[in-house]
Amino acid sequence: MDPLHFLLQPPVFYPIIPYACTIFGGLRPGRMILIQGSVGTCATRFQIDFQCGCSTRPRSDVAFHFNPRFSSSDANIICNTLRKDHWLDELKFSGAPLRKGESFVLLFLFLTDKVKVSIGGQHFLDFTYRLPLKDVDAVGIYGDVTIKEISFLSSNPLKSVSADLQKTPLSKTFPMGLSECHAITVRGLVTVNPDELTLLLKSSDSIPFKLTANFQDQSLSYNSFIGQSWGQPQNVQTPFFLFYPERFFEILLLPEAGLFRLAINGTPVNDFRPPVFDLKSIEELQITGSAGLFAVQC
Template sequence: MLGAHPTLLVSLYKGCSPILSAHSPAIMAFMAAPGYQPVYNPAIPFRNPIYGGLRSGMSVYIQGMIPHHVNRFSVNFSCGQFDGTDIAFHFNPRFDGRDTVVFNTFQSGSWGPEERKNDGIPFRKGGHFELVFLVNPGSFQVNVNGFPFYEYRHRIPLERVQCVHVAGDVTIQSLTVVGGGGGMATLPSFPTGGPAPGFPNMSLPVMGGPVYNPPVPYNGMMPGGMCSKKTVVVRGFVPVGAQRFHINFKVSSTNDIALHFNPRMNENTVVRNSQLRGSWGQEERKNPFNPFLPGQYFDISIRFGNQRYKIYVNGQNFCEYKHRFPAFHLIDSLEIAGNVVLSLVQC
C-alpha cells in the first residue's frame, strides 16, 4: 500500500446520446473535442485514442496496480496508433535493479536524450497508484498519488499526439482523458468487449474549471442548479482505516440535502437518504456489491433523470434513487466530507 495521498476527480457534464462504437464515423465529430473518455480494466497493451489531438488544459488520469512480478511498464503519448510512430512523451518506470523512472521522446526512428528520476519513486510492487498527466503549454506535469513528481518539457507539438499507449507489467483499473477549454466531450471509449455493463452513454459538454487538491470538507457552488441529464462523476480513493465519507447535493437557501450518498466502510454498506425541512427520511441501504474498500480507488457517476438519480460505481450500475426533492434548479451546492482525500473538483 502506498503511503502517498491519492487523487480524486469530480467532473460535471450533461447530455446523452445512444451508444455507438467508439470508432464509428457517425460519432467521430463528437469526439473532435476531447472531454471525458473513461475506460475500465483494459487488457494490456492498450491504446486509447485522443480524437482531435492533445492540447493544453487537458489531463490524463490512470488508476492502476503494480503486480509483484513487475519489471517495467510505460505510458506513451504517441503520434499514431501503430508501432514505430513518434512518441511525444515516454513515461517508463523500471524495477529491474535500482528503481527508476525514465522520460524520453522518440522521433524519426530515434530516441532522444533520456531524463531520469532515481529518488522518491512512489511505485511499489503490489501497490495501487494514480497517475495524473497535466498538459501545460510548455510541459507535461506528472503527479503521482496526489503529489508533483516530474515536469517534462515538450519536444514535439502537442497537437500531433493521437493516443495514450500503456504497455508492460501493470494492471489498469481505469484510464480517463479529460478535455480542457470547453466544447463537446466524447462518448466513452472502451476496449474489446464494448462499454462496461450499465455505464451511462454520453456526449457531454465540459463544464467549469477544475480545482486541484481542495481541502476536506469541500463545499462548492453549482451556479444554475441541476437539471435532467446532468451527471456528476466523482473519482477517488478510500484511505486505510477510513470509516465513512459522504457526497451531498444541497439547496444552499434552505440547507436541504436532496441526495446524501454515504459509503460506510465500517458498516460495509452505502446509505442513500434525503434531509428535508430538517428531518432525515427513510434510509436506503440495498447494495448489489460493495465497491468502497480501504486502500482502493473508486469511480462514482451520478446522473440526474426526470424521476430518479442513476448511480454507477466503477462503470457498473450500482443503484437508483427516486427524487424526494424534484426542484432540480434549486440544488446548487456540492459537499464532500469524511474519510477521503480530494485532489481535483470540477463543478
C-alpha cells in the first residue's frame, strides 16, 4: 500500500535545530510520529518534546519530554512532564541503543493512556501521560542532533477534521492595514484532485503579494500587481514541492522591512521583495483554490 495513505501532514525534512512545529489536529490515540536522524559525534544530550503549544515565554507545557543523555557508550533516557513551568518527577531508562555519531529511527506511538517508544524498530519504553493527550499539538526538537525527517502517521487522517474545514474562497480584512512582524498563519487541507492554491494580499489599487502553488507542474511562485499590470513571476526555490493532495499544510507569512518572509510546513523559503511596499495600504487577505481551511490567524 502507498505509504502516503498513512501521512496526516507533510513530512519535515532536515529542519534547523532547535525546531518546533504544529501537529495538525493535535495528538489522539493511534497517532504515530516517526523521527529519523543522527546523534552528533560530540553530543551530550538532545530532547524531543511533545508540547501543548510552541510558546517560549511563558513556556508551553510539555506532556512528554524524551531526553537522551550521552555520558557513556550507551545513552540514558530521561522522560518527564513540564506543567506550569515546573518539572515533575523524572523517569530514567538506561541502556538505550543510541550512540554518538550514529543514525537512529525513533517511533512514538500514542495510545489512550501512554506513549510507546521504539528505537531502531525495537520497543524500548512506555510513558504514562500526566497531561491530557488532547492538549498536545506541537513537537519541539533541541540539542546535539541532526534530524533527517519527521513523519506524522495515521491510519485514518481525514475523518475527524474534514467536516470542520472552511471552504475557499475566503477573505480576511485589515481595517488598520498591516505592520512589520504582523504574522499571518494559514492552516488547511489540500483537496483530493488539486489544481491551484493562491494566497494574496490586496490594497485598493494593487496586489503587492501573490503566492501561487500550481499542482499541475508542482511549482511555487510569487508575483505582484502594481500599476495596472502583473510583474514577472518569481519561482520559489525548494528541493521538493511542499503541498500534497489530501494533506495538511501551514503557510506562515511575515512582513518585514521591504519584504515578505515565508515558511511552508515549517520550511523557510525565499523572501519576496515587491517593487512597491506599503504595508499600511494592505486591506485584505484572499485565499482561493484547491483547499479547505481550518485556521486563518492574522
